[in-house]
Amino acid sequence: DVKVTQSSRYLVKRTGEKVFLECVQDMDHENMFWYRQDPGLGLRLIYFSYDVKMKEKGDIPEGYSVSREKKERFSLILESASTNQTSMYLCASSPTGALRDEQYFGPGTRLTVT
């Protein structure tokens, strides 16, 4: 059974703080993704990675960076958190980039920036 875990379920940070969100998958998947989910907007892709040390911008990369030093781990970094980054953050992984690949999601991190 595929398992994607995220380091925290709930996080509260102050404006300007550096925030690290960690994601780990245990199924040797090539692709990993970071999304944010906001009411009425659905899931929006922030960054994705198709290999170790490789990363690609998604639809809303501004204010975020990522790191993938090991295949199983994909980190999302908010260099200087702002209140408009308050959101639910979801990590996902998929075996490859094939058209029919299912994405497996972690339980999410609800981040509040005050």
Add this chain to the structure above:
Amino acid sequence: RKEVEQDPGPFNVPEGATVAFNCTYSNSASQSFFWYRQDCRKEPKLLMSVYSSGNEDGRFTAQLNRASQYISLLIRDSKLSDSATYLCVVMTTDSWGKLQFGAGTQVVVTP
């Protein structure tokens, strides 16, 4: 304009009834289509892929209409456990594994 649009609902459905809803997509290069299910405060999970000829999985039927660029999901004999948000998901050939998500359609099945 959003790439994937859904009626947010909620669709209130009596237990045992049938409910159907659509999702429209704007990119004609879209090649793969999925329905994901998201329970309240949980992560999305794949419900079913949508194939060109339409496909069924138990009480769930998915259809694809390429000419009009929409997909549909029909749930027969609704159960209380079907209450969830259903996310329409689309992938294009040039998007290398990236998915475009709709904002979801909420279904509430009532006793």
